[in-house]
Amino acid sequence: MSAQKPDLPTADSDGGRDEAMYRGLHAAIYELxxxxxxxxxxxxxxxxxxxxxxxxRKVLQRMAMEGLVEIRRNRGAQVAEPSADEAREVFATRRMLECGALAELPLPVPTAELQALRELVRQEDDAQLNGDRVAAIRLSGDFHIRLAALGGNATLTKLVRELVARSSLILATHGSPISVTCRHSEHEQIIDLLARGERQAGVAWMAEHFEHITRGLRWREQPLDLFSVLKGGDTPT
Amino acid sequence: MSAQKPDLPTADSDGGRDEAMYRGLHAAIYELxxxxxxxxxxxxxxxxxxxxxxxxRKVLQRMAMEGLVEIRRNRGAQVAEPSADEAREVFATRRMLECGALAELPLPVPTAELQALRELVRQEDDAQLNGDRVAAIRLSGDFHIRLAALGGNATLTKLVRELVARSSLILATHGSPISVTCRHSEHEQIIDLLARGERQAGVAWMAEHFEHITRGLRWREQPLDLFSVLKGGDTPT
DNA sequence: GCGCGCCAGTTTGTATACAATTTACCACCC
DNA sequence: GGGTGGTAAATTGTATACAAACTGGCGCGC
Known part of the structure; x- marks a missing residue:
């Protein structure tokens, strides 16, 4: 079932300078x-x-497709600033994808994977304690990606990876300074449930987890889109 | 002042010739x-x-990101030929997304929307009867897109739209000549359940619907991937 | 005759040049 | 003095030129 596609003899190491640039930019944005x-x-x-x-331009176009960069015609590119609506949509979509993937995860999960996940949780926990908010966001994302990847569905994993990267920008924009990301205990709880084979409970917990994240966002209003306000056209007294 | 022009950020109205070309190519591929x-x-x-x-190149890169086109280094672009693994992954992912969206659909669904969906089913039915397999595939896709869009989650709708377009290629490659797409009755059944407010039953039916589609694919005739065969080194006797 | 290697033709990859648009600044007029 | 209009600088959009890689065919040697 593993969909491994041997691209070219030189696998994924190369890709040219554009790929190197993509990785650099992506990391810089993902890590805020x-x-x-x-x-x-x-x-x-x-x-x-x-x-x-x-x-x-090639790289910027690609990242624009992924929602990490916004390109406005004749006005250049900038790191995306997700709106509140977009934030809600992204997390709702992630909940469906990640809960769905979790619900069909073949059990038992290999011990090595469980260990790797626990390690990520531990590092995230450290970052939280050290007040390293940015590292915590990144590690939380890595956790979700790795968890989604367990199902072996490369197409789904790719989508989750993209949504997680956008989530990083969302948390940076709308996250509250404290308890920015998932509470560490929630991640650990999911792993524990998985390790015990209680998949359904894990799914329920994951859903609640996303609920917490969404609720934790502060919807401080966006830069007041004058255009749409004016065009909204409520009758001027 | 000429600020009268509605130049919305995510311009869907116009974007220049590249956008026109994208639409043309996308339609040509989607409609097989x-x-x-x-x-x-x-x-x-x-x-x-x-x-x-x-x-x-800009357009081709974009469509490659969407999985509609394959670009191999120094070897140009071609319309994607989804593998069997990719097919399974796409439909599994669609099931999670579309079932998830359906499960949270605000009820009742507006009558106008129900009517539009029924009209799509009717047209698809016609196409099936006329033996117009290609039109049936497209109309089936339109149905799923419109259904997913009901939730009002633009991010999710965009993903579904992309996955549906890929599904079109998948059905063209792996679909059996008869009953290529969803049986029309299944789509109609989903609408009926929705109209009666039986959302959970609709979700269950939708899941089964994807199950039917996946089972309906014929997995024979893998593209003979010589490279992975040789490198895999199974050497089955 | 069969296979190998070389060369020409074709196609893609990257860089650069030029055109179009936006932005900012400053003079000008009210 | 504040707002308006225009012009210049900067930035992006598109096209073209050139380099690199692949494809296919032909000739040569075995």
Whole structure:
């Protein structure tokens, strides 16, 4: 059942400079070193990575498709600033995908995987205690990705990976400073339930977990989209 | 001041010639006028749409991200030929997303929407009777997209739209000539359950519906992936 | 005759040049 | 003085040019 697709003899190590640039930019955004709203001028990236604007544009287009970057016509690219609506949608979608995947997870889960997941939880816990909010967000995302990947569905895993990366931006924009991410105990609880083979309970817990995250967001209003307000056209007294 | 032009950020109205070309190519692939495996040389597309290869590549890259086109380094693009594994993954993922969306659909569904869905079913039914397999596949996809869109989750709807387009290629490649798509009665049954407010029954029926589709695929005739066969080194006797 | 290697033709990958649009700044007018 | 309009600088959009890689065919040697 494993869908391994041997691309070319040189597997995934290569991919060219554009792939290297993609990884760099993706990591920088996922790890919030480039916060939401940061402008990404093409010539700067071009000079930074030593490639032509052609490749820069290619990478930016790709990341725009993934929702990590916003490209406005003739106005360049910037790190995406997810709206409140988008935040709700992303987490609702993640809940469906991740709960669905969890519900069909073949049991028992290999011990090695359980151990790796526990290790991620431990690191996330450390980050929380150290007040390293950014690291906690990233590690929480890694946990969810790894968990989703257990099902062996590469298509689903890819989607979850993309949604998790967007979630990172969402938490940076709308997350409250305290208890930004999932409470560590919740992640640990899911693992424990999985280890005991109580899959259905794990699914229920996961759903509640997403509920907590969504509720934890603070919906501080966005930059007040003047256009849509005016076009909304409520009758002027 | 010429600010009267509704230039919304996520412009769906216009985006230039590249957007027009995207729509054209997407429709051609979705409607199977360009069957899986069809090569898509850049200069041909360039001449066809009257744009430079730059824009052609931009569109092809985008469609590759969506899984509709495969781009192999230095070897150009072609309409994707989904593998059997990919087919299973796509339908499993769709089941999770679409069942999840259905389970949370606010009831009652507006009458106009129900009517539009019934109309799609009717057209699909016609196509089936007329032996127009290609139209039936497309209309079936339209039905699923419209149903998913009812929830109002744009992020989820976009994912479903992409997966449905890929499903079109999957059915073209692996679908059996008869009963290619969903049996029409199944779609109608889902609408009826929805109209009566029996959401849970609808979800269950939808899940079974995907089960039927997956089972209806014929898995013979794998593309003879010589590389992985040789490298896999199973050497079965 | 069969196989190997070389060469030409074709196709893609990347960079650069030029056009179009936006942005910012400053002079100008009310 | 504040707002308006225009012009210049900067940035992006598109096209083209050139380099690299692959494909297919032909000739040569075994």
């Amino acid at each position: 070193r480039l916060p939401p709203g940061t402008r990404l001028p093409e010539d700067v990236l071009s000079n930074t990575y030593g490639v032509s604007r052609t490749l820069v | 006028r360009l069957p899986p495996g069809t090569r898509l040389p850049e200069d041909v597309l360039s001449n066809t749409y009257g744009v430079s290869r730059t824009l052609v």
